[in-house]
Every structure is written in C-alpha cells, then in structure tokens.
Amino acid sequence: MSTTNLFVELLVIGVGASTWIGFALASAVGVPNADADLLKSYLFLFLGLSIIYVLGVISDRFADFVFDRLFSTPIRTKHFTDKRSYQDARRLIFRTSERLADQHEYGRIRIRVARGWAVNAALMAMTWPILVSTQFADQSWSQPALVSGTISFIGLAIACWWTWSQLCETEYLKIKEHAEFLRAEASSMASGARRAA
Numbered sequence: 060m061s062t063t064n065l066f067v068e069l070l071v072i073g074v075g076a077s078t079w080i081g082f083a084l085a086s087a088v089g090v091p092n093a094d095a096d097l098l099k100s101y102l103f104l105f106l107g108l109s110i111i112y113v114l115g116v117i118s119d120r121f122a123d124f125v126f127d128r129l130f131s132t133p134i135r136t137k138h139f140t141d142k143r144s145y146q147d148a149r150r151l152i153f154r155t156s157e158r159l160a161d162q163h164e165y166g167r168i169r170i171r172v173a174r175g176w177a178v179n180a181a182l183m184a185m186t187w188p189i190l191v192s193t194q195f196a197d198q199s200w201s202q203p204a205l206v207s208g209t210i211s212f213i214g215l216a217i218a219c220w221w222t223w224s225q226l227c228e229t230e231y232l233k234i235k236e237h238a239e240f241l242r243a244e245a246s247s248m249a250s251g252a253r254r255a256a
Contacts, residue, residue: 068168070108072122073115075179080114082186086193119171122178126223134224138231145231148238155241163237166230170223177219184212 139145153160191205 064164064168066112068172069112069115069119071115071172072118072175072179073111073113075176075183076114076118077111079179079182079186082183082190086186086189090194115175118179119175122174123171125178126174130220130224131227134227135231137228138235145234148234151238151241152234155245156237159237159241163230163234166226166233170226170230173219173223173226177216177223180212180216180219184209184216187212 135142135145139148149163152163187208188205191201191208195201195204
C-alpha cells in the first residue's frame with residue numbers, strides 16, 4: 060500500500076474523530092468565533108491536517124480494538140479455524156503474489172474506513188445532542204436539529220457497521236480462496252519438478 064493511500068485513509072477516519080471531538084469541546088466551552096484570516100492561513104491548514112491525521116491513527120487503533128473483540132471473530136471463524144490460520148493465509152498471499160496482495164490491501168482500506176466511521180458516527184450520535192442542548196437550546200430549530208441529527212448519525216453508524224461486516228465477509232472468503240489456489244499451484248509445480256528430475 061502506498062504512503063499516499065495510508066495518509067488519505069487516516070485523514071478520512073480522522074475527519075470523523077475530529078467532528079465528534081469538536082462537538083464535545085464546543086459543548087463544554089462554547090462555539091468559538093472563528094478568525095477568517097486564521098482559517099485561510101497555511102499554518103492553520105498544516106496544524107489542522109496534522110491533528111486530523113493523528114486523530115485518524117488513534118481512532119483507527121481504537122476501532123480495531125473494539126471491533127476485534129466484539130464483531131470480527133464470528134465472521135472470521137466462518138472461513139478460518141483460528142486467527143493464526145487466517146494470518147498464515149494472508150502472509151502466503153503477500154509473500155507470493157503482488158497482484159493479489161494489492162487487491163487485498165485495497166479491500167483492507169475500505170474495511171478500516173468503514174470500521175473507523177462506524178465508531179466515529181456512533182460517538183457523533185452521542186455528542187451531537189449534548190452540543191445542541193447546551194449551546195443552542197434557545198434556538199427555534201434546536202429540537203428538530205437534535206432529533207434529525209441524532210437519527211442521521213445513528214443511521215450512518217449502522218450503515219458503516221453493516222458495510223464493514225459485508226466487506227469483511229468478502230475479504231475473508233477471498234483470502235481463503237486465494238491462499239488455497241496458491242498452495243495448490245505451489246504443490247503442482249513441486250510435483251512437476253519432481254517428475255522432471
């Protein structure tokens with residue numbers, strides 16, 4: 060996987076993390092007045108991207124921890140007896156076929172983005188009502204915004220979780236099939252070499 064792909068992936072996840080953290084901070088300290096000149100400065104852009112990237116790294120690791128303990132095992136055990144057999148199959152693919160490895164890396168990017176946004180959207184659904192209730196309670200639009208926003212974030216979290224589960228199902232199946240193909244191919248070549256000798 061290229062460095063650019065990894066950077067963009069973590070930025071995408073980091074945007075979700077920075078959103079719910081922004082909701083939480085604004086709930087606690089209020090919504091700040093933004094300086095337009097500061098927002099347009101290169102320093103602000105650099106600092107903003109750096110923070111979003113770091114939040115993406117942290118959020119990705121947290122989402123991996125949560126999903127690995129709550130959701131991954133039942134999907135993986137449909138195709139592999141244990142975690143080690145899955146890791147062995149992945150190592151075989153990445154060691155043997157660069158083309159298949161690239162396909163699987165692309166699949167892993169989508170899995171990580173969906174997983175990260177499932178967690179981030181769930182946290183947005185928790186922090187959005189607090190923000191609206193504490194900072195905009197006196198606005199006429201606050202109640203509809205609170206309800207519609209919360210429902211939207213919950214829906215997004217569920218959609219991302221479902222997408223993650225479908226992508227994982229496909230990924231485990233492909234890894235199993237590709238590893239079996241590579242093992243059969245290696246065995247066939249070894250048999251042919253023995254016959255030739």
